[in-house]
Amino acid sequence: MSNLQEILKTESENIDKIHFYREGVFYKAYERSAYVFVTRIKPFMVKRLFVKCVNQEVVSIGFPTNSLRSYFAADKITEKDNEAEVILDTAIVPADFEKWREGIAMTPAKETIVKNKDTHITSEVVEGEKLIVTKIKTFPIEVKTPLECMIFLSELKKTL
Secondary structure (H helix, E strand, O other), X not given: OOOXXXXXXXXXXXXXXXXXXXXXXXXXXEHHHHHHHHHHHOOXXXXXXXXXXXXXXXXXXXXXXXXXXXXXXXXXXXXXOOEEEEEOOOOOOHHHHXXXXXXXXXXXXXXXXXXXXXXXXXXXHHHHHHHXXXXXXXXXXXXXXXXXXXXHHHHHHHHO
């Protein structure tokens, strides 16, 4: 898996592809790849954050890995290791990307916990995970009906 510095270098030279990087169960697209996806494929919510490890603002989008094929035909996707790419029919115009990027508001900062040197998660995510684990641990599955268990799982899914 590429680190963010390598990803940003690739994106700064990118003119003809959408690059996706697997992060857990999600694919993320950064900078020019995010721009192309949002403007040509589907208008997703875009995050613009200042990332300390690269000392700059970074624009990105993300979605579950299992939905990649709902946006592109299988023959257009090249997957290798923890990355995927789609070759574009028309080139990315760097000036259009820069204009789009400047129009994106900064995403409000949250307290960040370093998980490892390349991956960051927010304290809000950690608290959410703790809440879900607590719900699972305290759910009395042995006295619940199958329907009640299914409802419980459905509620957990909504929480996630």
